[in-house]
Amino acid sequence: MSIASLFQALTTVLERTHINSESDQEMRKLNPFRNIPTIMTAEDIIEYAHSRSVKISMKSSLRLARVERTRIREITRLQEFTKSVKIKLKAVVDDFPTIDKLHPFYHELTEILVGIDKLKQSLGAVHNCIPPIDEITNKHLEALRLAQDHRQMKKTRRAAKGRISSILRATAKNVDFVIDAKRKMSNLPGIAPNSPTIVCAGFPNVGKSTLVRAVSSAEPEIAYYPFTTKSVIVGHLKIDEQNVQIVDTPGILDRPMSKRNEIERQAIAALKYLAHVIIFLIDPSEACGWTLGDQINLYNEVRRTFVMNPLFVAFNKIDITPANQLEAARKLMPDVYEIVATDGTGVEEMLRDAIEEVDLTSMEESVREFVSGLSRRESFTSDD
Ligand SMILES: Nc1nc2c(ncn2[C@@H]2O[C@H](COP(=O)(O)OP(=O)(O)OP(=O)(O)O)[C@@H](O)[C@H]2O)c(=O)[nH]1
Ligand SMILES: [Mg+2]
Structure with missing residues (x-):
């Protein structure tokens, strides 16, 4: 059978969920960071508030004395400036997802990619700009109400805007940190919480990426060198009418958790918080660049760490594994699946068996528990 016809056979039974651009958008929205509207930098906020305040056209009666017309105009401009600044600053904080309510996967990834303490500090610092801005505004509005000279009024309004702008500039690095956090986090895939x-x-x-790409909607990069995949990628497929998510992860090395880098820790987070079933791929040909012994050590660690998850092991690349090497591998690890991800050999059987291991009832229960946990937490924090 040719590679093309084998592939054809595979894809007729395992149906890659057809992801058109609309459902792709829907999937992305399942990432809570995707829905954050554009966050303005501190300089952008200053510019925006300034342009709003100078646009205000005052139609005050000509019967009023010039000084009174100026007073009304300068007061309104300052009020508009402050209002615009506060709206944008509040948006930075309020539009950001509440970190403690995130799905544990996104929570952990926020810690890995951004740092939760630093993010909370930055959001807090942005929020804390509002009281001093109010204070400055009130003080200068009072001065405007008492001023007698129209030049003095303009000076007062400019001074207030200057001081408010200084507060914004002093917190610019915090706003930039939040913008960067949003950028990093919104690159992550959307996760459907109720799909196996x-x-x-x-x-x-x-x-790993070859397998995920062959069977699902995901299109991860594949290359002959290691460390190609640098983040978690989610693909979709249907197995016997059941929608299933399959997650491609960056490669992990056999070393202590404390030594693992940011990229490996993303893979661990996916195993910890997303996996209902784990498929652990081993390359007995050692073409990957690591020995079978190293790979078995890592497998043992994964098995010990994720005791609750059904764990399937597959020897991949059996097409290029010399017979004696494959025999030796079989002796070390009997009864594992044997596949060729590049042409689909053995893949369908393995995926069907894997999905049969998902306990759909307990999965539904845990989704329900998570959702009710969210609403409980919401009611605890409803006054914040
Ligand atoms: N001969 C053969 N080559 C394969 C097979 N599966 C994958 N490869 C090749 O192995 C190399 C690595 O494949 P990837 O899918 O990028 O591997 P990965 O595990 O995702 O790698 P990282 O993202 O770096 O962790 C590529 O050159 C693939 O074409 C297979 O079954 N047989
Ligand atoms: Mg990869």
């Missing part, structure tokens, strides 16, 4: 999820893991270069 298979997470593929293993050493770098063993063929």
Whole structure:
């Protein structure tokens, strides 16, 4: 059978969920950071508030004395400036997802990619700008009400805007941090909390992305060198009419958790918080660049760490594994799946078995628990 016809056979039974641009958008929206509207930098906020305040056209009666007309105009301009600044500053904080209510996967990824303490500090610092801005505004409005000279009024309004702008500039780095956090986090995939999820893991270069790409809607990059995949990627497929998510992860090395880098820790977070079933790929040909022994050590660690998850092991690349090497591998790890991710050999059977292991009832229960946990937390924090 040719590679093309084998592939054809595979894709007729396992249906890659057709992701058009609309459903792709829908999936992305499941990432809570995707829905944050554009956040303005401190300089943009100053410019925006300034342009709003100077646009205000005053139609005050000509019967009023010039000094009174100026007073009304300068008061209104300052009020408009402050209002615009506060709206944009509040948006930075209020439009950001509440960190403690995030799905544990996004929560952990926020810690890994951004740092939760630093993010909370930055959001807090932005929020704390509002009282001093109010104070400055009130003080200068009072001065405007008492002023007698129209030049003095303009000076007062400018002074207030200058001081408010200084507060904004002093917190610019905090706003930039929040903008950067949003950028990093919104690159993550959307996760459908109620679809059974298979997470593929293993050493770098063993063929995880090749497998995920072959069976699902995801299109991760594939390359002959290690560390190609640098973040978690989610694909969708249907197995016997059941919608399933399959997650491609960056390769992990056999080393202590404390030594693992940001990229490996994303893979661990996917195993910890997304996997209903784990497929652990091993490359017995060692073409990946690591020995079978190293790969088995990592497998043992994953098995010990994620005791609650059904764990499937597959030897991949059996098409290029010399017979004696494959025999030796079988002796070390009997009864594992044997696949060729590049042409689909053995893949369908493995995925069907994997999905059968998902306990759909308990999965539904845990989704329900998570959702009711959210509404409980909401009511605890409803007055904040
Ligand atoms: N011969 C053969 N090559 C394969 C097979 N599966 C994957 N490869 C090749 O192995 C190399 C690595 O494949 P990837 O899918 O990028 O591996 P990965 O595990 O995602 O790698 P990282 O993202 O770096 O962790 C590529 O050159 C693939 O074409 C297979 O079953 N047989
Ligand atoms: Mg990869």
